[in-house]
Amino acid sequence: MARSSTRPTSRDVAHAAGVSQAAVSLVLGDKWRGRVSEPTAERVRQAARDLGYRPNLAARNLRLGRTRTVLLVVPALTTEFFAGVYTGAARVAAEHGFGVVLYPSPEGIGPARDPFASAQAALDGVIASSMAADALTDIRGDQLPLVMLDSDPAGSLGAATVNLDIADGVRQVTEHLLGLGHRRVLHLAADVPSWTFDIRARELAARMAAVPGTEVRTARAPISIDGARTATEAALTAPGPRPTAIVCDDDKLAAGAYKALRRLGLRIPDDISVTGLDDLALATAIDPELTTVRLDAELFGEHGMRALLAVLEGHSPDNGDIPVQLVVRGSTAPPPTP
Amino acid sequence: MARSSTRPTSRDVAHAAGVSQAAVSLVLGDKWRGRVSEPTAERVRQAARDLGYRPNLAARNLRLGRTRTVLLVVPALTTEFFAGVYTGAARVAAEHGFGVVLYPSPEGIGPARDPFASAQAALDGVIASSMAADALTDIRGDQLPLVMLDSDPAGSLGAATVNLDIADGVRQVTEHLLGLGHRRVLHLAADVPSWTFDIRARELAARMAAVPGTEVRTARAPISIDGARTATEAALTAPGPRPTAIVCDDDKLAAGAYKALRRLGLRIPDDISVTGLDDLALATAIDPELTTVRLDAELFGEHGMRALLAVLEGHSPDNGDIPVQLVVRGSTAPPPTP
DNA sequence: GCCTCCAAGTGTTACGTATAACTTCCCTCC
DNA sequence: GGAGGGAAGTTATACGTAACACTTGGAGGC
Numbered sequence: 001m002a003r004s005s006t007r008p009t010s011r012d013v014a015h016a017a018g019v020s021q022a023a024v025s026l027v028l029g030d031k032w033r034g035r036v037s038e039p040t041a042e043r044v045r046q047a048a049r050d051l052g053y054r055p056n057l058a059a060r061n062l063r064l065g066r067t068r069t070v071l072l073v074v075p076a077l078t079t080e081f082f083a084g085v086y087t088g089a090a091r092v093a094a095e096h097g098f099g100v101v102l103y104p105s106p107e108g109i110g111p112a113r114d115p116f117a118s119a120q121a122a123l124d125g126v127i128a129s130s131m132a133a134d135a136l137t138d139i140r141g142d143q144l145p146l147v148m149l150d151s152d153p154a155g156s157l158g159a160a161t162v163n164l165d166i167a168d169g170v171r172q173v174t175e176h177l178l179g180l181g182h183r184r185v186l187h188l189a190a191d192v193p194s195w196t197f198d199i200r201a202r203e204l205a206a207r208m209a210a211v212p213g214t215e216v217r218t219a220r221a222p223i224s225i226d227g228a229r230t231a232t233e234a235a236l237t238a239p240g241p242r243p244t245a246i247v248c249d250d251d252k253l254a255a256g257a258y259k260a261l262r263r264l265g266l267r268i269p270d271d272i273s274v275t276g277l278d279d280l281a282l283a284t285a286i287d288p289e290l291t292t293v294r295l296d297a298e299l300f301g302e303h304g305m306r307a308l309l310a311v312l313e314g315h316s317p318d319n320g321d322i323p324v325q326l327v328v329r330g331s332t333a334p335p336p337t338p
Numbered sequence: 339m340a341r342s343s344t345r346p347t348s349r350d351v352a353h354a355a356g357v358s359q360a361a362v363s364l365v366l367g368d369k370w371r372g373r374v375s376e377p378t379a380e381r382v383r384q385a386a387r388d389l390g391y392r393p394n395l396a397a398r399n400l401r402l403g404r405t406r407t408v409l410l411v412v413p414a415l416t417t418e419f420f421a422g423v424y425t426g427a428a429r430v431a432a433e434h435g436f437g438v439v440l441y442p443s444p445e446g447i448g449p450a451r452d453p454f455a456s457a458q459a460a461l462d463g464v465i466a467s468s469m470a471a472d473a474l475t476d477i478r479g480d481q482l483p484l485v486m487l488d489s490d491p492a493g494s495l496g497a498a499t500v501n502l503d504i505a506d507g508v509r510q511v512t513e514h515l516l517g518l519g520h521r522r523v524l525h526l527a528a529d530v531p532s533w534t535f536d537i538r539a540r541e542l543a544a545r546m547a548a549v550p551g552t553e554v555r556t557a558r559a560p561i562s563i564d565g566a567r568t569a570t571e572a573a574l575t576a577p578g579p580r581p582t583a584i585v586c587d588d589d590k591l592a593a594g595a596y597k598a599l600r601r602l603g604l605r606i607p608d609d610i611s612v613t614g615l616d617d618l619a620l621a622t623a624i625d626p627e628l629t630t631v632r633l634d635a636e637l638f639g640e641h642g643m644r645a646l647l648a649v650l651e652g653h654s655p656d657n658g659d660i661p662v663q664l665v666v667r668g669s670t671a672p673p674p675t676p
Numbered sequence: 677g678c679c680t681c682c683a684a685g686t687g688t689t690a691c692g693t694a695t696a697a698c699t700t701c702c703c704t705c706c
Numbered sequence: 707g708g709a710g711g712g713a714a715g716t717t718a719t720a721c722g723t724a725a726c727a728c729t730t731g732g733a734g735g736c
Contacts, residue, residue, distance in 0.1 A: 009692055020716050025694055037714065057460040058399035059692035062721050067396065069459060086442060101459060102440040104424060121407060121439060121459030122395040225623055255623040262625060285563055285593040286623055287600060347722055358686050363724055375684065397722035400691050679735090686729070691722105699716070705709090 008051040017047035024048070028055070061122050069099045069121050070308060072301075073128035081278055082129065084297025085149070085304070089127065092305040098124075100305070125312055127304045130194055147308045147317070149300065152195040160311055162304045165321035166196060166277075167203045169293035170247075172326035173275050174207040176291070177245050180334045182273065184215045186235055186243040188228060188253050191220040200249055200277070217243060221253060228256020229263075236264060244272060244335035251276035251283050254290055254331075269333035279327060288330030295324055346389040355385035362386070366393070399460050407437045407459050408646060410639075411466035418618050420467065422635025423487070423642070427465065430643040436462075438643075463650055465642045468532050483649045487642050490533040491657075498649055500642045503659035504534060504615075505541045507631035508585075510664035511613050512545040514629070515583050518672045520611065522553045524573055524581040526566060526591050529558040538587055538615070555581060559591060566594020567601075574602060582610055582673035589614035589621050592628055592669075607671035617665060626668030633662055 010028070014021040019040060026032040027044040036044075047053075061067045072089055074082040082104075090100045101121050126144050130151035146159040153161045177185065187204055190197045201218070208214045221231035228248070236242060248254040254276035258268065266272050268288055276283055276292035283290040299322055307317035348366070352359040357378060364370040365382040374382075385391075399405045410427055412420040420442075428438045439459050464482050468489035484497040491499045515523065525542055528535045539556070546552045559569035566586070574580060586592040592614035596606065604610050606626055614621055614630035621628040637660055645655035 010694095011692080021693080022695080022716065022718095023714090026715090029694070031695090034712085035714065040714080056400070056692050058396050058405065059721090060694080061396035061460075062394070062400050062691090062723090063693045063695085065721065083442065090442075099459075102442075104421065104428075104440075121437075122399075225619060252619070255619075258623070258625075281563060281590070281593075282620060282623055285596070285620055287596075287625065348724095349722080359723085360686060360688090360725080361684090364685090367724070369725090372682090373684065378684080394722050397691090398724080400693090400721090401723045401725090403691070677736105681732105681734085683732090684730090686727105688727085689725090691724095693721090695719090697716105697718085700714085702711100702713085704711085706707100 007056070008053045009056065010053070013044065013048045013051055013053050016051060017044045019044060028053075058122075067122045067124050068097055069101055069123055070305070071101050071103055071121075071123050071126045072304075073103045073105060073126060075105055075129060081280065081295065081297050085129075085301035088298035088301025088303075089305040090301070091298075092302045092309070096309055098305075098309075125308050127308055130196060145308060145311045147304055147311065149304050150194075150196040152198075153319075160307050160317050161319070162300070162307050162317070163321050164196075164295055164300060165324055166199050168321070169277060169295075169324040169326065170200050170203040171207055172324075173247060173277075173291075173293060174204055176326060176328065176332065177247070177273065177275070178207075178211055178214075180273070180332060182245040182335050183211075183213055184241060184243045184245075185217070186232075186246045187216055187218045188232060188235075188246055188248040188257055189218055189220050190249040190253065191222050191227075197249055204247060215243075221256065223250065223252055225252060225256040225259065228253040229259040230256075232257045232260035233263065236260065236266075242272075245332070246272065246274045248274065248276050251278040251280045251290060251292055254292070255282055255286055258286055268331050271336055273332040273335070275332060283327075283329070291329045291332040292327055293324050294327050296322065345394070346391045347394065348391070351382065351386045351389055351391050354389060355382045357382060405460045405462050406435055407439055407461055408643070409439050409441055409459070409461050409464045410642075411441045411443060411464060413443055413467055418620075419616055419633065419635050423467075423639035426636035426639025426641075427643040428639070429636075430640045430647070434647055436643075436647075463646050465646055468534060483646060485642055485646045485649065485655070487638065488532075488534040490536075498645050498655050499657070500638070500645050500655070501659050502534075502633055502638060503662055504537050506659070507615060507633075507662040507664065508538050508541040509545055510662075511585060511615075511629075511631060512542060514664060514666065514670065515585070515611065515613070516545075516549055516552075518611070518670060520583040520673050521549075521551055522579060522581045522583075523555070524570075524584045525554055525556045526570060526573075526584055526586040526595055527556055527558050528587040528591065529560050529565075535587055542585060553581075559594065561588065561590055563590060563594040563597065566591040567597040568594075570595045570598035571601065574598065574604075580610075583670070584610065584612045586612065586614050589616040589618045589628060589630055592630070593620055593624055596624055606669050609674055611670040611673070613670060621665075621667070629667045629670040630665055631662050632665050634660065 010024045011021045014024045023036055024044055026035055027041045028048060032041055070093060072086060086100065086102060093100045123144060127147045127149060129149045148159050148161045150163050151161050185208065187201065189201060205216055208216050217235065219231045219235035221227040246257050248257055254274055257274050261268055261272060268274055274290065276290045279292050279294035283292050303322055310317040348362045349359045352362045361374055362382055364373055365379045366386060370379055408431060410424060424438065424440060431438045461482060465485045465487060467487045486497050486499045488501050489499050523546065525539065527539060543554055546554050555573065557569045557573035559565040584595050586595055592612055595612050599606055599610060606612055614628045617630045617632040621630050641660055648655040
């Protein structure tokens with residue numbers, strides 16, 4: 001049969017179909033109406049099929065000077081949420097003929113390796129989570145179009161930002177707890193420097209401060225179940241009146257709080273209420289099911305991709321935070337009557 | 339806002355350093371010892387730094403005819419486990435100057451879109467989970483080197499396979515339960531056609547059949563907490579003697595079983611024991627903590643990558659299943675005395 | 677003084693593709 | 707019967723890089 005070992009090129013297809021390489025490019029690129037006759041086009045397509053021809057992407061990318069490929073930089077840890085982000089981004093990308101390549105910034109210690117060295121695909125642009133901020137310096141070095149997810153609009157050096165309306169989520173949580181009668185709250189905060197966590201603390205403090213006689217204490221923990229358990233135990237065994245509710249920066253922290261409370265013999269929600277943020281699968285796996293804020297990860301990814309496409313086309317993306325929704329489940333109730 | 343309209347090329351660097359493009363290529367490619375003097379080399383490096391030069395990967399890939407990039411095809415659903423697989427594979431890849439690109443096969447209905455169209459990077463090889471098997475036909479069409487993860491060695495059409503020793507994990511679970519005195523077991527099976535699940539059923543049945551007076555019933559559920567809850571409730575309210583233990587195909591199914599048992603008013607492990615498989619974060623978030631089989635996802639990824647590198651170099655990879663380890667926690671105990 | 681050898685480069689080419697510019701042939705219209 | 711025009715292609719080129727083959731200017735050997 002044909003020459004083996006090496007992949008067939010468009011020239012091989014051309015030879016097999018008895019036409020020039022240019023004709024093959026026209027036909028397979030779907031730009032042949034009025035330039036190549038239908039029978040000839042069919043002959044080319046048949047030859048391509050017979051040879052199992054696949055265009056060489058490196059060559060195409062070089063020729064076109066663009067790759068229709070975009071990099072999504074995400075933290076390696078919180079995988080469930082960012083799987084949703086990827087799904088949404090990839091869907092929108094596919095609609096526009098783009099591909100998405102993931103760069104999970106390694107969760108080990110130390111700064112992320114250069115994402116461009118690691119994700120060796122040639123790229124048109126980058127979407128980056130602010131939680132993978134250690135990779136950011138590398139990225140800014142390049143002049144690649146960049147969209148930041150959940151990043152401080154003021155501190156993003158001119159990059160476009162797409163944000164979930166976390167502040168509103170925290171507002172909903174706070175109103176919910178205040179409405180139930182809670183006044184002493186423990187804030188179980190993620191021990192990760194990131195704007196998206198800063199904003200939680202700020203909003204919670206502001207909302208609570210607006211009501212007289214309230215108090216917010218803060219405990220910091222790494223984002224892991226064990227870390228959260230330890231921090232919660234320490235906070236609750238400290239002197240002073242016990243909080244009647246724990247507001248957690250995310251669902252994983254809430255799962256850790258559950259374990260601490262169980263150890264301390266406190267019942268949820270009778271003795272103490274707990275809230276999360278994310279609405280992961282975890283939230284309905286634990287008992288009682290967690291009152292939390294649902295973040296629509298896929299919608300987040302879709303908006304991120306759309307923003308990047310806008311930047312690539314020279315428009316400025318339309319901002320506007322993505323709404324989030326409180327989901328009330330069994331982990332919150334009025335505080336115990338003393 | 340110096341919109342440098344085009345990215346600098348190696349020719350620009352050459353011009354800035356007063357040398358030829360070839361010299362730039364030699365210096366930056368680290369192949370210059372004895373070919374370029376040290377002062378000149380330093381001038382080139384400085385010019386590259388000044389201009390912010392980054393080699394065009396499309397051009398390099400085209401020239402070299404290889405990309406040092408590998409595709410990892412994973413199912414979009416079970417993200418935590420495959421995050422670990424990615425981490426391990428990426429670590430080994432980096433040691434050999436390779437990059438890894440993820441293709442999470444879309445979890446929607448219908449066959450996966452062509453991964454090569456979607457992950458538009460040019461590729462040297464592919465590692466694919468058998469759980470993303472719907473993408474497999476596309477892959478086999480190409481002649482790309484392929485390594486399958488957790489796939490039937492006999493049915494993989496000659497592709498190399500790397501497998502966890504799931505059979506041994508199930509054996510350990512079964513011995514554990516038999517040792518505690520359990521004789522009637524419910525197998526909560528994943529309703530997903532995949533060799534890795536088939537093997538669980540086969541091994542469980544074989545081990546139980548070796549002991550007289552035992553019985554295995556099977557319930558099938560999609561891999562979701564709600565699906566597992568429904569299936570478990572149905573199985574436990576069916577007529578006949580109630581099983582004293584539930585063996586789940588993975589941890590997520592076990593979480594669903596927990597919810598069903600709580601609804602039915604059955605205590606774990608006093609009334610009924612439960613086991614999982616994976617050892618996700620979920621396993622220690624639920625109460626009581628889950629007895630399960632720890633799969634070392636990172637080690638799995640490392641072995642997969644090593645196997646692919648071997649194939650790329652023309653060797654045949656050394657097979658041998660990856661060991662797994664039973665982790666006994668609070669969800670298993672002797673059956674209740676009647 | 678001539679040959680050889682080596683260091684330190686330069687000139688050139690090919691990788692596979694997409695497309696602008698050109699050619700050829702044939703048909704139509706005045 | 708010549709001008710014009712469209713259909714159906716082909717030829718030629720550039721994208722940015724890596725590497726082979728070649729040049730040049732001395733230093734050293736005999």
